[in-house]
Amino acid sequence: MEHSFWFVVTASFVCPNCSQNSTEKVVLNHPTTEFSELSQKIEDQVFCCQNCKEKVPEGTQVSIEMSRPWTRESLKSLSVDLPPEK
Ligand SMILES: [Zn+2]
Secondary structure: OOOOEEEEEEEEEEOOOOOOEEEEEEEEEEOOOOHHHHHHHHHOOOOEOOOOOOEOOOOOOEEEEEOOOEOHHHHOOOOOOOOOOO
8 A cells, every 4th residue: 555655765875895885765655754663664675785786784884864755746856766656
């Protein structure tokens, strides 16, 4: 089921594999704006290095920036990859 709120999470980290900076944008769909639940969801994400495409190993320091809540409609104005409509 699709939830009401969409968040764009920007994760930045130094890749332990290739030592380059990488920034990844992830779109999260969530039923509430409850931050503690969201941060749990973000922690469960596996990020990939945009340079070498390797998965970032656990324990890597990832800095997270989160957008305000968006609706699916308003998200269309952003240049992010939306998951297909369910
Ligand atoms: Zn890398």
